[in-house]
Amino acid sequence: MAFVRRKGNTYFLVHNVRRQGKVQQLHLARLGERPRITDDVVRKVSRNHPFLDLDWSHLREQVNGRIELFDIRSPYVQNLMHSLRNLNLDLADLSPPMLLLADRANSSRELVTQLRLLRSTLDVKLDQFERTEPRSPESGRKFR
Numbered sequence: 001m002a003f004v005r006r007k008g009n010t011y012f013l014v015h016n017v018r019r020q021g022k023v024q025q026l027h028l029a030r031l032g033e034r035p036r037i038t039d040d041v042v043r044k045v046s047r048n049h050p051f052l053d054l055d056w057s058h059l060r061e062q063v064n065g066r067i068e069l070f071d072i073r074s075p076y077v078q079n080l081m082h083s084l085r086n087l088n089l090d091l092a093d094l095s096p097p098m099l100l101l102a103d104r105a106n107s108s109r110e111l112v113t114q115l116r117l118l119r120s121t122l123d124v125k126l127d128q129f130e131r132t133e134p135r136s137p138e139s140g141r142k143f144r
Contacts, residue, residue: 002028002054004035004063009075011035013045013059015052028052034076035063091115 002015011031016023028045031037037060045054096108 002052002059004031004059009033011063013037013041015049015054031063033079037063 002013005012005014005025010033012027013029013031015026015028017026018024026049028049029041031041037056042056045052
């Protein structure tokens with residue numbers, strides 16, 4: 001049976017196999033600091049280990065349950081907050097005219113596409129927070 005294992009700050013998808021009477025751990029995939037089992041991970045593991053029959057839905061549930069968003073002091077939330085602060089600073093420093101002058105291989109179009117995707121994701125998440133955020137009577141404040 002495959003499972004997710006944490007080593008340091010990195011998560012791995014591993015599977016135990018018995019070889020010559022000893023159990024050895026087979027590393028199926030490196031999931032990174034924020035474990036996610038994407039379709040790409042499923043394809044790569046299935047291609048590299050075709051004889052393994054894995055319960056992908058169970059593994060995805062296991063991985064999704066690991067994120068500790070409820071604890072503001074958890075390393076995941078702290079890392080997310082740090083990344084958001086850095087992204088805000090990087091975006092504030094971004095100069096579209098300079099990017100257009102240095103445009104090679106349509107990099108500015110790709111950046112604009114990614115920024116639009118980010119805006120859409122932020123809109124969805126902000127709407128979710130506004131619908132579920134408990135409000136006190138004296139607080140009519142919204143996230144926008």
